[in-house]
Amino acid sequence: NNEQKALFIIFGGTGDLAKRKLYPSLFRLYQKGYLQNKFAVIGTARREWSDEHYRNVVKESIKDLYLSEKVADDFVSHFYYQAHHVSDVEHYKTLQKLADELDKKYALCGNRLFYLAMSPRFFGEISRYLKTENIVTDHGYNRLIIEKPFGRDLASAQILNKEIEKYFPEESVFRIDHYLGKEMIQNISAIRFGNNIFSALWNNRYIDNIQITLSEALGVEERAGYYETAGALRDMVQNHILQIVALLTMNAPISFNDVDIRREKISALKALKVYSTPEEINENFVRGQYAGLGDMKGYREEKDTAEDSNIETFVAGKLYVDNMNFSDVPIYIRTGKRMAVKTTRIDIVFKQVPTNIFKDSGMQANMLTINVDPQEGLNLRINAKEVKPGFHTESINLSHLHDIETKENIPEAYEKLLLDALLGDATNFTHWEEVNYSWRFVDAIRHVWDLEPADFPNYLPGTMGPKCSDELLAKDGNHWEFNP
Ligand code: NAP
Numbered sequence: 001n002n003e004q005k006a007l008f009i010i011f012g013g014t015g016d017l018a019k020r021k022l023y024p025s026l027f028r029l030y031q032k033g034y035l036q037n038k039f040a041v042i043g044t045a046r047r048e049w050s051d052e053h054y055r056n057v058v059k060e061s062i063k064d065l066y067l068s069e070k071v072a073d074d075f076v077s078h079f080y081y082q083a084h085h086v087s088d089v090e091h092y093k094t095l096q097k098l099a100d101e102l103d104k105k106y107a108l109c110g111n112r113l114f115y116l117a118m119s120p121r122f123f124g125e126i127s128r129y130l131k132t133e134n135i136v137t138d139h140g141y142n143r144l145i146i147e148k149p150f151g152r153d154l155a156s157a158q159i160l161n162k163e164i165e166k167y168f169p170e171e172s173v174f175r176i177d178h179y180l181g182k183e184m185i186q187n188i189s190a191i192r193f194g195n196n197i198f199s200a201l202w203n204n205r206y207i208d209n210i211q212i213t214l215s216e217a218l219g220v221e222e223r224a225g226y227y228e229t230a231g232a233l234r235d236m237v238q239n240h241i242l243q244i245v246a247l248l249t250m251n252a253p254i255s256f257n258d259v260d261i262r263r264e265k266i267s268a269l270k271a272l273k274v275y276s277t278p279e280e281i282n283e284n285f286v287r288g289q290y291a292g293l294g295d296m297k298g299y300r301e302e303k304d305t306a307e308d309s310n311i312e313t314f315v316a317g318k319l320y321v322d323n324m325n326f327s328d329v330p331i332y333i334r335t336g337k338r339m340a341v342k343t344t345r346i347d348i349v350f351k352q353v354p355t356n357i358f359k360d361s362g363m364q365a366n367m368l369t370i371n372v373d374p375q376e377g378l379n380l381r382i383n384a385k386e387v388k389p390g391f392h393t394e395s396i397n398l399s400h401l402h403d404i405e406t407k408e409n410i411p412e413a414y415e416k417l418l419l420d421a422l423l424g425d426a427t428n429f430t431h432w433e434e435v436n437y438s439w440r441f442v443d444a445i446r447h448v449w450d451l452e453p454a455d456f457p458n459y460l461p462g463t464m465g466p467k468c469s470d471e472l473l474a475k476d477g478n479h480w481e482f483n484p
Pocket of ligand 1 (some may be wrong): 085120
């Protein structure tokens with residue numbers, strides 16, 4: 001029996017994330033039996049909703065998932081709504097009463113998950129009231145799940161963390177990075193540590209370079225207000241990309257549990273070479289901003305952006321993890337909006353054989369590709385004999401794509417992360433030390449970029465970013481392997 005007992009309190013229960021991700025994920029956990037009778041959800045936000053209205057909203061959010069009205073109605077009967085302003089202490093008192101009532105009613109053993117699905121500026125205050133108003137129980141567990149962004153630089157992240165750690169110890173804080181919930185990102189560990197052929201080669205003696213691409217085809221859409229204060233470096237590199245870098249370059253953990261894995265990830269991020277001078281930064285990082293084309297507006301013409309905005313919608317960089325296994329392996333990263341395709345993929349480019357005994361000069365290096373989005377799969381490029389008279393080599397691809405049925409059954413990232421939080425497994429959540437080292441790295445670049453206006457816009461929609469991104473690799477005699 002997998003049934004978990006817990007009360008969820010969702011702050012921001014009327015918000016977009018709750019409706020699009022959290023309620024459907026909770027429903028899937030319900031369908032799979034992780035949640036049965038012993039759970040309840042309190043949604044809170046300022047809007048004055050009744051329980052009935054709230055349940056209708058939740059039901060609407062899962063309408064594509066249920067086949068039976070009865071199952072859906074049973075599920076939503078566990079949902080309660082409490083109107084609440086985060087700064088009003090009286091509301092926490094009401095919340096505490098309701099939480100205790102539901103704990104009794106559903107036999108929840110004092111287990112609580114507090115999901116903060118709202119602006120980070122409220123995280124500190126909510127944590128405080130949860131503790132001072134005794135919503136945190138003294139029997140059962142109390143886990144705080146928080147959304148990104150965690151600060152906007154190292155200083156603000158430290159302030160936020162100090163505030164939270166007064167009320168919740170690090171092991172109770174579950175910082176969401178939804179990339180860590182993606183199937184193929186989780187697969188990195190299986191590939192690396194479950195295969196001798198890869199674990200033996202996974203180092204600077206055999207890997208030539210690593211390339212990570214997180215490209216989006218859409219522009220900034222409705223998020224320009226936020227994006228103007230962030231940019232691609234903060235929005236994608238500090239969290240998702242550096243998390244992927246850590247998973248690719250960490251040493252093997254002693255065992256596969258959250259403490260051991262996160263210890264190794266922290267070490268990898270600590271080993272990130274931090275660029276400090278403007279020269280080093282300009283040598284290793286480039287930025288871009290999309291121009292307009294036809295009906296598509298350029299970033300500076302989008303609603304809520306400044307007409308001389310210096311915010312980057314594209315970043316490419318070369319970084320190094322200076323540990324024993326990875327020093328000297330360039331790790332090229334790039335991410336951007338309005339690019340040719342939406343894709344997330346990782347290319348591990350191996351070194352060429354020490355000497356080429358064949359006449360063919362154009363032999364390609366071995367390459368392992370991990371396709372994360374949109375099509376999950378793996379591809380290994382190897383050289384083999386061409387089927388022809390004479391002797392020539394050619395590249396062939398050993399490839400595995402999840403079939404349609406497997407693909408359809410891949411749990412959504414949020415579903416996996418919510419289950420992990422229920423089980424108390426913090427493997428796929430970011431530890432404070434990871435956040436700390438990531439910001440240290442990103443801040444140095446941000447600082448230089450904020451001082452030097454960029455020559456924007458510098459790339460067209462539908463391309464893979466500005467020319468300087470290709471030049472970054474060309475300087476090293478390399479090129480982006482993924483070039484749609
Ligand atoms: P949102 O739609 O703007 O929701 C914010 C929620 O906070 C609403 O429920 C709002 O409800 C409530 N709220 C605002 N001020 C409040 C106050 N003073 N007291 C009580 N409740 C208040 O935002 P979201 O898109 O769901 O995002 C939530 C968090 O998730 C953010 O940290 C965001 O960065 C992160 N995130 C979101 C997504 C996504 O796909 N949406 C993806 C990744 C990360 P009322 O107006 O009723 O008060």
